Amino acid sequence: MIISEIMKLDGRLLVSFCVLAEELHFGKAASRLSVSQPPLSRQIRQLEEWVGTPLFVRSTRSVSLTSAGAVMYEQARRICADMEYMLQTSRQIARGSSGSLSIGITPSAANSPLVESLHAFRRDHPGIQLDLREMDSIRMTDALLLRQLDIALMRPIVRSDKIQTTTVYEEPIGLVTRTDHVVGGKTVRLKDIVRHPLVGYDESVSPYFAAMLTEVFAGTGVTPNVVQKSRLPSILTLVEAGVGLAIVPQSMARSRADILSWIPIEDNNVHIAKIVLAVEHAASNPVIHQFVGSLLRKKAALSGA
Secondary structure (H helix, E strand, C coil): CCHHHHCCCCHHHHHHHHHHHHHCCHHHHHHHHCCCHHHHHHHHHHHHHHHCCCCEEECCCCEEECHHHHHHHHHHHHHHHHHHHHHHHHHHHHHCCCEEEEEEECHHHCCCCHHHHHHHHHHHCCCEEEEEEECCHHHHHHHHHCCCCCEEEECCCCCCCCEEEEEEEEEEEEEEEECCCCCCCCCECHHHHCCCEEEEECCCCCHHHHHHHHHHHCCCCCCCEEEEEECCCHHHHHHHCCCCEEEEEHHHHHHHCCCEEEEEECCCCCCEEEEEEEEECCCCCHHHHHHHHHHHHCHHHHHCC
């Protein structure tokens, strides 16, 4: 790149040149540019002096491009189009109406109404590309701090003051069983659950649900018979295989409603499963604010789904 040469080139000269090359008439070109003919003529002469060769053949009756002018027009037209695209794109990105977002989502949210919210955002903001990555909530905290993610839809286990969280979805937890299991009815009590094997949560990968399961039974005087520990959605497969029952968020059972039943726990009116939207405090991607605003506007509808 010859910087000294390029710095001499005024974008207005290229625009004036392209318009004259298209009109081949100084009067019409000046009208399109909203200038008088003398300034346009001076601009073209200035450009020709800078290039070092005539770009137009002028006569009293006509204006035509020289061979050099014809070649330059093809290049200048592309440059002008690229400059216009550059300005539009930069402004759209600054407004948050264009760009990209990398979003992490916990597997246990895969069947929640949040997925529909992502679809709605993509539909309403076609200029924004969403890169969705499924990962567990523990990994998402690190990914946010390393700027590998812009946003995380995760369980509330963040332990960093560099990350801010907002609850965007809440749902009840309940018992999931095979549809042919002896435990049935419209509701179930904790004392009935402990009579059967239970699939629990592996604290190393699902600390949020492991802690919640402990809290559900705390102070009740009954202890669950945990026969195996795993994580969502694998826990549903274990329930389906007859290993035991499980306590899960309501949305998790939707994908297997033909095999699994979700039953509200009668004596659990406190514990709910939450999903938070997490972003780094220092995040500068303007598209983040568009997404956060969109999701928060839908928050009430989501929790009522």
